[in-house]
Amino acid sequence: MPRKDLLDIHSLSTEEIIALLDQATPFKELFTRSVKKVPALKGKGVLMLFYEPSTRTHSSFEVAAKRLSADVTNFDVPSSSITKGESVRETIETLQAMRTDYIIVRHARSGLPAAIAKMTNASVINAGDGAHAHPTQALLDAFTLREIHPELRGKRVLIVGDILHSRVARSTTEIFLRLGAEVAWLAPGSLLPSAPPAGVRCFTDYDTAMAWQPCALYLLRVQMERQDVQYFPSLREYHRVYGVTEDRLKRLADAGIHLMHPGPVNRGVELCDAVMDYPLSLINQQVENGIAIRMAVLYSLKPEPHA
Amino acid sequence: MPVTFHADDIENAIDTLAQAIRLRHPSEPLTLIGIRSRGDEVAERLCTRLAEDDREIHLGILDISLYRDDFGHLRENPKLQGSEIDVPLDDATVILVDDVLFTGRTIRAALDALSDYGRPSKVELAVLIDRGHREMPISADFIGISLATERLDHVMVSLENTDGKDQIELIPHS
Numbered sequence: 001m002p003r004k005d006l007l008d009i010h011s012l013s014t015e016e017i018i019a020l021l022d023q024a025t026p027f028k029e030l031f032t033r034s035v036k037k038v039p040a041l042k043g044k045g046v047l048m049l050f051y052e053p054s055t056r057t058h059s060s061f062e063v064a065a066k067r068l069s070a071d072v073t074n075f076d077v078p079s080s081s082i083t084k085g086e087s088v089r090e091t092i093e094t095l096q097a098m099r100t101d102y103i104i105v106r107h108a109r110s111g112l113p114a115a116i117a118k119m120t121n122a123s124v125i126n127a128g129d130g131a132h133a134h135p136t137q138a139l140l141d142a143f144t145l146r147e148i149h150p151e152l153r154g155k156r157v158l159i160v161g162d163i164l165h166s167r168v169a170r171s172t173t174e175i176f177l178r179l180g181a182e183v184a185w186l187a188p189g190s191l192l193p194s195a196p197p198a199g200v201r202c203f204t205d206y207d208t209a210m211a212w213q214p215c216a217l218y219l220l221r222v223q224m225e226r227q228d229v230q231y232f233p234s235l236r237e238y239h240r241v242y243g244v245t246e247d248r249l250k251r252l253a254d255a256g257i258h259l260m261h262p263g264p265v266n267r268g269v270e271l272c273d274a275v276m277d278y279p280l281s282l283i284n285q286q287v288e289n290g291i292a293i294r295m296a297v298l299y300s301l302k303p304e305p306h307a
Numbered sequence: 308m309p310v311t312f313h314a315d316d317i318e319n320a321i322d323t324l325a326q327a328i329r330l331r332h333p334s335e336p337l338t339l340i341g342i343r344s345r346g347d348e349v350a351e352r353l354c355t356r357l358a359e360d361d362r363e364i365h366l367g368i369l370d371i372s373l374y375r376d377d378f379g380h381l382r383e384n385p386k387l388q389g390s391e392i393d394v395p396l397d398d399a400t401v402i403l404v405d406d407v408l409f410t411g412r413t414i415r416a417a418l419d420a421l422s423d424y425g426r427p428s429k430v431e432l433a434v435l436i437d438r439g440h441r442e443m444p445i446s447a448d449f450i451g452i453s454l455a456t457e458r459l460d461h462v463m464v465s466l467e468n469t470d471g472k473d474q475i476e477l478i479p480h481s
Contacts, residue, residue, distance in 0.1 A: 001383075002382070002384070026388060029390070033424060034425075035423035035424075038374065038423070040375075040378060040384075068373075300384060302382075
């Protein structure tokens with residue numbers, strides 16, 4: 001039975017996760033053709049409902065939908081009536097009347113995409129809600145590492161950074177665990193959740209974490225917008241203690257460790273400038289694979305027929 | 308009474324196709340494109356025969372799932388396996404190959420898909436079995452077996468590499 005919405009990784013069965021990952025491969029193969037577009041979703045409407053700013057996820061979904069020949073409408077939030085006090089329900093009723101087939105939602109409030117999914121026949125895809133989930137990011141991360149290690153079982157992934165506030169950390173940790181990989185977190189104590197999921201190891205010291213021998217380092221973006229609260233003394237201090245400095249990058253290269261990052265990178269904070277030339281960086285692949293994964297997700301979901 | 312074709316009949320049908328293709332194209336380079344699933348196996352077996360001639364021959368596989376005209380009506384979208392076309396199709400003589408020609412909708416989709424890979428100088432169609440009941444203005448250039456059927460009959464094709472045996476069964480609509 002096909003599913004209508006994609007709200008988080010948690011509600012997917014492991015079989016569904018693997019089916020989505022496998023399905024992204026033929027979509028990625030289309031990118032090498034001169035015509036990258038296919039007619040699968042011709043005449044379908046995709047609505048981008050972004051209540052939070054996002055450049056990468058937004059454009060990735062937009063490219064994915066356009067390559068499937070769907071019509072994309074941007075419901076541009078700051079300039080729309082949402083700022084005039086229109087409730088989410090009113091907005092959704094308006095959108096429902098437009099007979100859109102897919103709604104891609106990003107919102108600062110956890111659970112809002114799930115609430116919208118109940119109000120509409122359209123398929124709802126969560127593009128990030130609060131600190132809850134970012135399922136397409138998790139899928140593209142798993143897809144990208146699987147290209148390097150086709151069998152993730154037993155592989156070790158170290159996630160570094162602001163775990164506490166990160167929906168990426170939540171979703172990506174969950175998908176790697178579900179695929180049999182081992183996951184550990186590295187962060188200042190102030191940015192580690194008090195109750196990590198079962199099986200996740202927590203480190204607060206870089207060298208101790210590296211002694212655990214991960215095959216990939218997944219760096220989270222330091223959220224500059226949260227710097228009003230002091231979770232660590234300074235950005236320079238963060239870079240020195242938790243960042244991948246040039247010295248550490250050399251050691252990562254020697255150990256053959258891959259680097260991942262959901263973007264956009266704060267260079268000089270999570271990563272030094274030299275990462276641009278790091279041969280084991282998967283950051284650009286993540287961007288490319290994000291389009292393939294989002295095409296696979298759009299293709300696999302089934303909206304309910306319009307009343 | 309179900310009509311059944313066995314391994315010998317299928318071998319003969321593929322020989323018939325190869326012979327007819329040779330007659331029309333004695334020596335020119337050919338690109339065979341088999342449509343998933345089973346059209347790819349027919350194409351592969353045809354390719355083996357035609358490769359015995361002194362000619363340039365290429366083989367590709369086409370997945371038409373993304374070009375179907377019935378998405379809105381399907382309960383679940385077909386699992387995409389992807390196409391494998393590694394040769395340029397511009398100015399090539401392409402022979403599309405499928406196992407069964409029925410409504411013609413698959414071929415319509417295949418023609419659309421092909422045009423996204425390039426502009427062949429010519430596209431022809433070879434099918435293992437033509438069972439009639441077209442819903443599109445499409446006909447085959449090369450036919451292995453012509454079979455009279457009722458619209459609702461079921462034609463089940465099994466091929467050695469895909470299904471473990473060569474067999475075609477016509478199961479009448481009850």
